[in-house]
Amino acid sequence: MKKIFLFVVALSLILFIPGAMAEDCLQGVSCTITPTEETDEYKITIQISNVTAGGLSIEFPGNFEIRDTNIPIGHYRGDDETLIVALTGQKSIHLDVICPKLASGDILTVWEDLAEGTKGGDELSFKESEETQKTNVQYEDTRPGDPITKESPFGISGISAILSLVIAGYIVTPANKKPMQEDEWK
């Protein structure tokens, strides 16, 4: 029983620590596009991680029209094909848009953290979005105006997961060799 308990503790560490660390470290936006029942209408949901004061540009493949959004008035504007949004602490924003060309084209999102001087971006079609809720590329140490470079989001969380597995293995292995006695817990 105690062995199982120990294993559960190790497993919890594997699951929680990397997640918490990733929450702290990852920065950027991730996007999902879902078609609605209306013709040419899509629901776009954008999750924002650790960008408290910045901006977002969404370039559509053609003309678009916003039907509904939770972005406060005065925090966004746009022209025929591009929407710009001021990010001031929102964790998630959604848009219902009519955009006929989205059926076959990509949207290009670019975000900037103006407090930290970091930026990043992504291209996404609604088909890709359906296939996988593709997200989040993280760009660190780039300044506004720098060329965008991609970096795997695996980073610290992945390494932590591997380390945690090793630790879990280390904890479990001696227990296999020598069963723990009752009084060893005292």
Place this chain on the structure above:
Amino acid sequence: MKFPDKKAILIILLFMAVLLLTTPVYAEVQSNAEILPLDKNTDFVISSDELASDILSYLTEKYLDKNERVKLGTDLSDAAYIYANWNGKPKTVHDSKGQAVTLYRPLKKVAVMNGETLETIRSLGFDETKISGVGKYSLEEKVFFPEYANKTNIGSVWSPDYEKIMYLSPDAVFIYADFMVDKSDEIEEKIQSMNPSIKVFRFDLFNPSTYLEETKLLARVVDKEKEVDKLALFYEEQINLIALATGNISKEQQTRVYFESWDDYKSCATGSGYNEKINLAGGVSIFEDATPAYPLVNPEEILIKNPDVIIKLIGSGKLNFGGYEDSDAGRASGVHQTIIARAGWNNLDGVKENRVHILSNDILGGPEYIIGILYLAKWLYPEEFENVDPADVHQRYITEFQHIAFDVRENGVFVAP
């Protein structure tokens, strides 16, 4: 009753008019300097609406007007920083003198006169590019402070270069708090009289009893509150390690130390920083009760008091060698030989038992006192610290906090033998 003549009345009226007219202008200048960027309604809070409006202007130019050359303005970047890091409000911070300073902009350009603050600010991970000027003595430490080699020399507490400070026009200048207090007070007053918008922060950062408190205050000033915990933990680990090993030793059983600075026969007593450090290492200075705090002692008394351990400090005065900037151990060994050859010293227990040690002030006098204390503890209580290698701790400090490529075992001279 005699009335003043017309000329006198006219002069008084003129004086009052000038006073009335200039006071609001002056007040306006002062308040303008203390307004948050983009705080359009001047309520001392940058609201999301105030920020959003300028973010949209920036994004419009860049992404709608496709002007790739658009630059992020200082007001917007500062406001974004304040919004994200200070909840959109001014930040009031304190220095070691207890002076409260309210910041309305993040510090982006600072000058640091004292090396202890420069070292601690580096431990906290403050961006080196934000430091525009450093003290004369920091510039001389080319091995320890390589990244500051090309910064402007702003002089020292003894000879501050006000002209350079004014030329740099930094957001803030860091000077000593209580070390050379009169001179430091004078520097503060003069800087602020020459340019009242320059904030002056006072920190000593070499005293073990106040170091961590000072470091926490400094971390708030430079927005490194998250980083300070790691540094504090490092110091606490070493202090706890020593306390655990030496905490139960009674006063009578404490190792008795003769401590001598780079000046011959200048020792330390209660009230001095070195005495405090000997105590932290679990020892007691044989001249603990002497006066003043750094007494010049009679050589005869050393022979009478017969210390268990003898520590000689190098790194300043006539013994200005060793430490980070010198990798030739010969001179430190020479000092060791001279010490043990002093008249009558062959009868001292410390000499007979090979317990005479040379220690560099680089690891005792400043923020690295923790490394020096660890060496002292090991020399004072070799059995208790048998498994502790102070060089390991020293290397960890250099690698994790100072971020310089320096191998303490291969370079520098910190202890002898």
